[in-house]
Amino acid sequence: MAQESKPWYRSQTKVGVVLLAGSAILATVGGWLTGSISMANAVVALIAEVGALKLAFGIRDWPVINRNK
Secondary structure, eight states, X not given: OOOOOOOGGGOHHHHHHHHHHHHHHHHHHHHHHHTSSOHHHXXXXXXXXXXXXXXXXXXXXXXXXXXXX
């Protein structure tokens, strides 16, 4: 069964994850810049937040991986 080929912004789940992870990333960077969290904690949080984005999109949806799109 072939998957639909629709843009990521037409998926409510993917848009929700982008907004959620984007706000978490901005909060982490802001916390690090203001000094409320250490750089080590910020790096760990950023890795987890980027992982959430990758999980939502799936590795095969990324154009770097799937060059057929």
